Amino acid sequence: MTREERIALVNQALRVANMNETCIEIITNVGMGEPLVIQDLALRSGVTAACITRSCDALANKKLIQRTRDKADKRRVFISLTPQGKRLLEKMVEFG
Numbered sequence: 001m002t003r004e005e006r007i008a009l010v011n012q013a014l015r016v017a018n019m020n021e022t023c024i025e026i027i028t029n030v031g032m033g034e035p036l037v038i039q040d041l042a043l044r045s046g047v048t049a050a051c052i053t054r055s056c057d058a059l060a061n062k063k064l065i066q067r068t069r070d071k072a073d074k075r076r077v078f079i080s081l082t083p084q085g086k087r088l089l090e091k092m093v094e095f096g
Helices: 003-016 021-031 038-045 049-061 083-095
Strands: 065-069 077-081
Touching: 021 038, 021 049, 021 065, 021 077, 021 083, 038 049, 038 077, 049 065, 077 083
Parallel strands: none
Antiparallel strands: 065 077
């Protein structure tokens, strides 16, 4: 299978899972480092915090991310990958 065919296969699987580009960016940004807050994800993705929040809602419903409140500042919520989200990222990297 060529690289292009693998990419097409991953893209098709993501469309079937109803994941848009913002969801994919959240998974890759969060999965490549420390947990991030909504504002950081918005800056990295070039979209609004509201857009990130909606996408995070969808990812949380699919059990791909989890939210954790900052103990020092309860207004801040960190986004991190669940084990299922980490497996998805590994597959995306493997096939991408």
